[in-house]
Structures are given as structure tokens and as C-alpha cells.
Amino acid sequence: MSAYVVRRVISMIILLLLLTLVVFILFSLLPTDPARLTCGKGCTPEVLIANRHRLGLDLPVVQQYWEFMKGLFVGRIYAVDSPSPVVCNAPCLGYSFKRGEEVLVLIKDRLPATIWLALGAFILWLAAGISFGIYAALRRGRWQDKTVMGISLAGYSLPSFFLGLMAIFFIIIRLQLLPYPSYVSPFENPIQFFQTMLLPWIVLAILYAAFYMRLTRNQMLEVLGEDYIRTARAKGLPERIVIRKHALRAGLTPIVTAAGLDLAGLLGGAIITESIFSLPGLGSLAVNSVNDADLPVIVGITLVTATFIIVANLIVDLLYAVIDPRVRLV
Amino acid sequence: MADTANSQRPFLEVSNLSVQFPTEDGIVRAVDGVSFTIERGKTLAIVGESGSGKSVTAQAVMGLINKRNADVSGEVIFDGEDLVAMSDEGLRKLRGNKMAMIFQDPMSSLHPFYRIGDQLTEAVNAHEKVSKASARDRAIEMLHKVGIPAPAKRFDDYPHQFSGGMRQRVMIAMALINSPALLIADEPTTALDVTVQAQIIELISQLQREFDTAVILITHDLGIVADVADEVAVMYGARVVESGNVDDIFYHPQMPYTLGLLASIPRLNQVHSDRLDPIPGNPPSPLRLPAGCVFNPRCVYQDRVTGELCQTQRPILEDVGAGHQVRCHLPATERQAVAEVVLSALGRSGA
Numbered sequence: 042m043s044a045y046v047v048r049r050v051i052s053m054i055i056l057l058l059l060l061t062l063v064v065f066i067l068f069s070l071l072p073t074d075p076a077r078l079t080c081g082k083g084c085t086p087e088v089l090i091a092n093r094h095r096l097g098l099d100l101p102v103v104q105q106y107w108e109f110m111k112g113l114f115v116g117r118i119y120a121v122d123s124p125s126p127v128v129c130n131a132p133c134l135g136y137s138f139k140r141g142e143e144v145l146v147l148i149k150d151r152l153p154a155t156i157w158l159a160l161g162a163f164i165l166w167l168a169a170g171i172s173f174g175i176y177a178a179l180r181r182g183r184w185q186d187k188t189v190m191g192i193s194l195a196g197y198s199l200p201s202f203f204l205g206l207m208a209i210f211f212i213i214i215r216l217q218l219l220p221y222p223s224y225v226s227p228f229e230n231p232i233q234f235f236q237t238m239l240l241p242w243i244v245l246a247i248l249y250a251a252f253y254m255r256l257t258r259n260q261m262l263e264v265l266g267e268d269y270i271r272t273a274r275a276k277g278l279p280e281r282i283v284i285r286k287h288a289l290r291a292g293l294t295p296i297v298t299a300a301g302l303d304l305a306g307l308l309g310g311a312i313i314t315e316s317i318f319s320l321p322g323l324g325s326l327a328v329n330s331v332n333d334a335d336l337p338v339i340v341g342i343t344l345v346t347a348t349f350i351i352v353a354n355l356i357v358d359l360l361y362a363v364i365d366p367r368v369r370l371v
Numbered sequence: 372m373a374d375t376a377n378s379q380r381p382f383l384e385v386s387n388l389s390v391q392f393p394t395e396d397g398i399v400r401a402v403d404g405v406s407f408t409i410e411r412g413k414t415l416a417i418v419g420e421s422g423s424g425k426s427v428t429a430q431a432v433m434g435l436i437n438k439r440n441a442d443v444s445g446e447v448i449f450d451g452e453d454l455v456a457m458s459d460e461g462l463r464k465l466r467g468n469k470m471a472m473i474f475q476d477p478m479s480s481l482h483p484f485y486r487i488g489d490q491l492t493e494a495v496n497a498h499e500k501v502s503k504a505s506a507r508d509r510a511i512e513m514l515h516k517v518g519i520p521a522p523a524k525r526f527d528d529y530p531h532q533f534s535g536g537m538r539q540r541v542m543i544a545m546a547l548i549n550s551p552a553l554l555i556a557d558e559p560t561t562a563l564d565v566t567v568q569a570q571i572i573e574l575i576s577q578l579q580r581e582f583d584t585a586v587i588l589i590t591h592d593l594g595i596v597a598d599v600a601d602e603v604a605v606m607y608g609a610r611v612v613e614s615g616n617v618d619d620i621f622y623h624p625q626m627p628y629t630l631g632l633l634a635s636i637p638r639l640n641q642v643h644s645d646r647l648d649p650i651p652g653n654p655p656s657p658l659r660l661p662a663g664c665v666f667n668p669r670c671v672y673q674d675r676v677t678g679e680l681c682q683t684q685r686p687i688l689e690d691v692g693a694g695h696q697v698r699c700h701l702p703a704t705e706r707q708a709v710a711e712v713v714l715s716a717l718g719r720s721g722a
Contacts, residue, residue, distance in 0.1 A: 268479040274435055275474075276494040276545065277467030280459075290484055365484055366529045 042362075045370040046355070053351045060347050062106060064340050069102040073334040075138045095120070096138055109135060109340070134344070135337035139330075144341040147326065152345075154224050155322035157234075158241055158314065159307035165246035166253055167300060173250075174257025175284065181262060189254060196251030205244045205317035212240060222318045241318045245311055249303060256299060260292035267291065293364055298357050305353030309346030380448060381408035382585055383432075383553060388445035388455070390424075390431050399657045401427040403609040404445070406688075409602065411552060414579065414586040416600035416617075418593065418632065420654045424609040425589045429555045431455075432587070433472050434462030450552065468498040470553040471546035476562045477538035481530040487514075487541055488526035494548050513544040517574060536567035540574065547578055554579070555587045560595065568592075572599060593636050597621055602694075605629050608655050608665030611688060615695035622714075625697045625706040627670050630713045664700060672709055676700045 076093040077084065093099045097108060111117055112133035119127040119136065129135070134144035177189040212218050219236050227234040264270065265288055273287045274280075310324025319325075323342055330338035362368045390402040402424045409415040417425045430436050432447050434454055447454040449470065454462060466472075474480045482490060491510035495501060501509075507526070514522035517540040530538055539559060546554060556575060560568035576599050579586050590596060596603055597617065604614040605628065613626035624630055631650035652669040655661055661668055667681040680700045688698045691706075699706060 268474060268476055269482040271435065272474065272480045272542070272545075273482070275433060275466055275472045277463050277465070277497045278493065279463065279497070282497075287482055291482070367483060367531050 042370055046359070049355050049358075053348075053355065056351060057344060057347055058110075061109070061340055061344060064343050065102060065106045065109070065336075068334075068336050068339065069105075071334060074098075075334045075336060078334055079138055109337075134341040137330075137335050137338050139333040139335045139338075144337045147338060148323065148341055148345055151321055151323045151326045153226060154320045155308060155310050155315070155324065157227065157238060158245065158311055158320060158322060159304060161238055161242040162245035162249065162307065162311075163300070163304050165242055166249040169246065170250040170253025171257045171296065174254045175261055175289070177254065177258045178261035178265065179284070186258075190258070193251040193254040196247045197255075199247070201244055201248050202313050202317060204247060205240070205314060208240045208244055209317065222320070224320050237318070237320075241311075241314050241320060244317075245307070245314045253296065253299070256296060257292070260295060261288055264288045264292040290364065294361060297360050297364065301353040301357035301360070302350065305349040306346075308349040309342070380451070382411050382450060384408045384446070384448040385428075385432065386446045386448075388428065388431060388447060389443070390427050390436060391442045392440060393442070394658075397658050400609050400660060401441075401657055402431060403660075405604075405606070405609075405611050407602070407604050407611065407614060409553075409585045409587060411585045412579065412583045413601045414576075414588055414599050415602045415604065416588045416590060416596040417604050417606055418591060418596055419606035420591060422654050422657060423606040424657070425606055426557050428606070429472065429557050429587060429589055433466060433470060433555060434459070435466075435472075464498070467494050467546075467551075468549045469551055470555070471549070471551040472555040472557065473539070473542045473546045473559050475558040477535055477542050478562065480542055481538055483530055486527050486529055487533070491526075491541070491545050491548060494545050498549055509548060510544070513548045514541070516578065517541070517544040517547075518570075519544070535563055536571065539563060539567075539571050543571070543574060543578070547582065547584075550582050551584060552582075553585045553587070555589070557589045558591070559588075560590070560592070568595075575599075593632060605632065608660050609657060610665060610698065611696075612666065612698045613696065614688075615692070619692065619695040623692070623695070624710055624714075625691060625695075625701075625703075626666075626699050627672050627701070627709065628666050630710060631669075634713055634717060664698070672701060672705070675705050675709075676702075 076089055076096060076098055079092050079096070080089055090099075097105055100108070108117065112129060112131065112135060114131055116131040117129045117133045117135070119129065127136075129143060132145065134148070136143055137147060140147065173189050173193075177186040180186045209222075213221060219239065220233075222237040222240070223233065224237050225233050269291075270283060270288055273283045278287075308323075310322050310327055312324035312328055314320070315322040315324040316328070323345070326338065327342045329335075330342065358370065362370050385408070386406045388402055388405045389400070392399040392401060405424070405428055407415060407417075417428065419425050427436070431443055432449075432454065434457070436443055438459075443455055445455060449465070452461075454465075457465075481487070485493075488507065488510055491513065492503070492506040495506045495509055511522045511526055514525060519525050519537060519540055525533075530541070533541060539562075543559075554575070559575065560571050563571060572595055575586065575588075578584070586599075588595070588600060600617045602614070602616055603620040604611050605620065605626065606612065607628050613620065613624065613629045615623075620629060621633070624633060628650070631648075634648040635650060650669055651671070655665060655668070661682075663680070663682045663684050664670070664673075664686050667673055670681065673681040684700070686698045686700045688696045691697050691703065697706070701709065
């Protein structure tokens with residue numbers, strides 16, 4: 042098991058390095074010149090060249106990548122030849138072209154809002170998706186099942202920007218049930234935090250819950266037809282134990298996979314929801330960085346997001362082994 | 372355990388049991404007016420081809436048919452109580468406790484994610500408040516009884532660590548852990564190796580003697596029936612077509628379908644050139660059972676019946692001897708003559 046984890050972690054690191062390389066290459070193919078974007082209106086060729094040199098863009102792509110890697114593992118010193126060199130300790134993701142801030146700091150600032158959004162929505166959608174999914178499966182073909190599946194289809198089809206805007210319009214503007222969203226840390230002002238996060242959570246959760254209802258229902262229906270469920274009933278177990286202990290656990294595997302990957306994906310930023318509710322998360326940072334051709338930030342966010350997804354994959358695989366004793370991790 | 376007030380009645384009496392499933396293609400009559408009785412310590416074999424309604428009959432007795440999807444009618448009087456009229460909760464309390472069931476495929480009948488021990492003690496805890504330790508002791512004792520080596524160690528193993536035969540032993544241990552008075556074994560050996568089959572059947576018989584259990588054995592293996600059954604009910608097309616004690620069925624069969632089943636058993640003493648005599652045709656679809664006698668499309672003797680009786684009129688189950696019943700339009704003399712011919716061809720005397 043631990044040998045397995047070590048092997049997985051090593052391949053994870055290799056994968057992440059390859060990923061940064063791909064991002065670097067793609068970026069070098071872009072027609073935009075970041076040096077020009079940082080130059081402003083009265084841009085002279087001399088300033089442009091100086092900027093390009095300052096940003097390290099005058100180096101060949103391979104060397105840029107090498108500098109980046111060095112920064113990541115041993116730290117990096119900017120403007121060595123100037124009187125006041127800037128030291129960036131490892132792991133150094135560099136400085137934002139546009140904002141002049143350290144990328145790692147930028148990401149750390151933006152991460153909490155994203156994590157809170159993702160976690161809250163995750164809990165909501167799992168609770169709603171799984172419970173309604175089971176409910177529908179147990180009433181298969183009857184009106185309750187059809188209602189749940191209808192709601193699921195609607196939730197799945199409604200784009201989250203539409204839902205989000207409708208929620209803002211009706212609940213915040215018309216009915217004034219909640220104040221305008223303005224993100225604060227839950228440790229600073231929990232009430233304002235919840236007031237801000239409630240709608241984004243719900244909007245984001247609806248989309249995912251719709252999918253999880255369907256997934257759970259289909260899984261349950263499949264498992265409820267299994268021979269071992271009949272055995273459980275033949276033992277005289279109460280139906281709720283048959284459902285919760287025997288059926289749900291067996292039907293859980295695909296739900297765990299989907300949940301792990303979906304959560305990880307969201308930790309990379311829920312771009313639309315963050316934008317609609319002006320949450321200062323990774324998603325909006327990513328969008329802005331792409332618009333600004335801010336390579337260090339893009340690479341940084343890509344790394345963080347990819348790490349989440351790869352780690353989630355590993356956790357999902359480990360959970361498999363916990364759920365299903367037949368799974369051997371080798 | 373027998374209820375004195377009902378001591379005159381059989382221990383289990385199934386009368387006129389019918390199970391119908393409404394489907395989009397029409398009503399499926401899976402079981403149609405089935406009746407049989409069984410006493411404690413005795414074995415009733417229900418024989419028939421796939422789709423004849425054997426398993427559904429068993430599941431209806433166990434209350435495993437979801438009444439929401441099916442229409443169950445008739446009476447199942449089990450130790451004085453009618454199981455058809457009983458509430459779901461009442462049935463649940465009996466299942467796994469006073470009546471238990473083992474299934475055809477031990478590979479899929481155990482939950483793959485739980486330890487054998489958990490699955491056994493769960494059966495105890497479903498019906499009794501016992502301490503963890505004593506439930507464990509009982510489970511280990513039961514595993515020992517069904518012949519699992521090193522039961523205390525295997526208690527913590529998962530089903531995939533057992534062979535098919537061992538899993539079926541575990542299933543038997545699970546079924547018998549609460550000493551049920553009725554055990555239904557639904558093709559318990561079909562999925563097992565031939566060498567293991569005999570062991571499992573012997574195990575069931577041995578435990579049956581120990582617990583004085585009434586056993587309903589569902590099978591299509593007539594060899595097993597001849598070995599262990601006291602009574603036999605032959606099912607075809609959702610109905611019982613012949614029933615009687617094991618001698619009646621093997622030495623005095625009268626229904627052409629029973630004869631067909633007997634003729635299709637491979638025999639070791641058979642001359643090589645002799646081919647098996649399968650029953651022509653296929654079993655009927657339970658969606659469209661033939662009019663008249665359900666067996667008539669495959670019956671080779673129907674020309675001996677005058678008129679269109681076989682095609683138009685459903686034969687009744689008629690008494691032809693003490694406890695021996697046959698559902699057939701053939702006149703008694705014809706039935707005996709036909710049986711004589713078939714049995715002598717099989718190398719057995721009919722009389």
C-alpha cells in the first residue's frame with residue numbers, strides 16, 4: 042500500500058512537470074507579447090526591450106523553462122545585475138507580469154474563496170443528489186421517481202450563469218432576502234460569509250446535484266437487482282439496512298469517483314459562478330491572467346489545479362480499496 | 372415448535388398459490404394455482420425446466436416477491452399463519468429466522484464488500500439481541516458445522532477468498548444459523564462442480580436431520596431428487612402437473628411431461644448408440660401460456676385423447692393414488708400403458 046502511494050506520488054510529480062512544459066510551449070506559440078501589455082501607452086522600443094529583458098522573455102523558451110524549474114525547486118533571484126535584486130524562495134512560481142506580485146501569494150489569496158465555494162457546494166450536492174437518487178430508485182417508475190428525474194433534467198439543462206443571474210435578480214434585488222454578495226473570510230464575519238456564499242453554493246450545487254441524482258438512482262437500481270441484495274432480504278434484515286448497508290455501499294464506487302474528480306475540478310476555480318457573484322477565487326484570477334497573457338500566473342494556476350485533480354485521483358483510488366476489499370493496489 | 376392448535380394441519384400448506392406480474396407486454400403468470408404440503412424433517416423437491424415457476428413459487432413462500440410489482444394470491448399456511456396475508460414486517464421477522472433460503476449462485480449471493488463473519492452475525496442480529504461475542508461464537512460454530520476448515524480464521528475473510536463450494540457452505544451456514552424450521556434451497560448445486568454438488572446435498576440432508584428442518588429443494592437434477600426427496604412436485608408452465616412421493620414419480624409416473632423428464636436423464640448403463648430422448652419443442656412463454664393443457668404443444672401422446680380436449684380444456688389435477696396427483700387428459704389406462712412403454716425402454720419395470 043505505501044509502496045503503491047510512493048509510486049503514485051512519483052508519477053504524479055513527473056506528470057506535473059510535463060504539464061508545466063506543455064503550458065510553456067503553448068504560451069510561447071501565443072501571438073500576444075506580454076512585454077507590450079506591461080508597457081502602457083507611451084511605449085518606446087527601448088522600454089519594450091527593457092521590459093522583455095526584465096520579464097525574462099528575451100531568453101529562449103527552453104531557458105525560460107529552466108529558470109522556472111530552478112525557481113520551483115531551489116528558489117530564484119530576479120534582476121541579479123541591478124542594485125536591488127529580488128529574492129524569490131522555493132517553491133517560486135515567479136512574479137505576475139501584470140500585477141508585479143508573487144504568483145504564490147496571488148494564488149494563496151484567491152484559494153480560500155474557491156475552496157469554500159467548492160466545499161459548500163460539494164456537501165450540498167452530495168446530500169441532495171444521493172438522497173434524491175436513492176428516493177427515486179426506491180420508487181422507480183412511480184410519480185416520485187418521474188418528478189425527481191424531471192427536476193434533475195431541468196437542473197442539468199439550466200446553465201449556471203442563468204440560474205445565478207436569476208437568483209441575484211429575484212432573491213437579492215427584488216425580494217431583498219440577502220445583501221449584495223461581498224466575500225469575507227468566515228473567521229472574520231461568519232454571517233456575512235454565509236449570506237454571500239449561500240446563493241453561489243446553491244447555484245453551483247444544483248448543476249452537480251442533477252447529475253448525482255441520476256447517477257445514484259441508476260447505480261441503486263442496478264445494485265438492488267443483485268443476488269446479494271436478495272440474500273440480505275432473505276436473512277430478514279430490515280429494508281433500511283438492506284438499502285443503506287448493502288445496496289448503497291455497493292453502488293458507491295462510481296459516485297466516489299465522480300465526486301472526487303468533480304470536487305478537484307472545482308478547486309481549480311468555478312469560473313462562471315465566481316464571476317457572477319464576484320467571488321475573489323482562482324477561477325476569476327485564471328480568466329484575468331489569460332486575458333493579460335500573464336504566463337507565470339497561468340502556469341501557477343495550472344499547476345495548482347492539476348495537483349488537485351491528480352491528488353483527487355490518488356485519493357479516489359485509495360478509497361476504492363477501502364470500499365471494495367477485492368481491489369488490490371499494485 | 373409446532374403449534375398444537377394446528378397439529379392436524381401440515382407444517383407448510385401451500386394452496387392455490389398464484390403469482391402474476393403485470394408487465395408492458397401483458398400479464399406474466401409465473402405461478403398458477405400451485406398447491407403442495409410439507410412436514411418437518413421431510414424434503415419436497417420441486418422439479419421443472421427453467422421458467423416453469425419453481426423459483427417464483429419459492430420466493431413467494433419466503434415473501435420475497437415485492438407486492439408492489441406483483442399480484443400474489445392463494446394461501447401459504449406456515450405453522451398456522453398465512454404468509455400471503457401477512458404484513459411485510461411480519462414476513463421479515465420470519466425470514467432468516469423460522470424460514471430460510473439458499474440460492475443458486477454462491478458467487479453472487481454473498482455481498483462482496485463484507486467479511487463472511489459480518490454477514491453471518493448480521494443474520495443472527497437481525498432476529499435476536501445477542502452480544503457481539505456470542506454472535507461470533509455462533510457464526511464460527513456454524514461455519515464449523517458446514518465444514519469450513521479453520522472457521523475462526525476464515526470468519527474474517529471476504530467472499531472472494533472462498534471457492535464456489537465453500538461459498539455455498541457459507542450460504543448454508545447463514546441460512547441455518549437461526550435453526551429455521553423451513554429451508555428452501557433454490558438450485559443449490561447448479562452453479563457448482565459435480566464433485567462438490569454431492570457434498571453440498573449431503574450437507575443439507577445432514578443438517579436437515581440435525582435441525583428437523585422441512586426442506587423444499589428446487590432443482591432440475593432428477594438424480595438429486597431420487598437421492599433426497601420424499602415428495603416431488605413436477606412443475607410445467609407455472610402449474611404443478613404431477614405430484615406424489617418419490618416412488619410415485621420415479622416408478623409410477625403418469626404425466627407425459629414427467630415421462631419426458633425421466634427419459635432425458637443421461638444414464639451410465641446406456642448403450643453408446645442410444646441418443647438421449649429430449650422433450651421436443653421449448654417451454655411456453657409465461658406471457659402466452661397455451662390454451663387447454665399447457666403441455667399440449669410438446670406432448671407426443673395427445674392424439675390418444677379424443678377430440679380437442681388437450682387444446683381447449685385445462686386438465687385438473689386429479690388424484691390417481693394416495694397422495695399421487697396428475698394433471699392430464701389421457702385416460703388412466705392410456706397413461707399407465709404409455710408409462711409402461713417409456714419405463715421399460717429406460718430399463719426399469721413400471722410395476
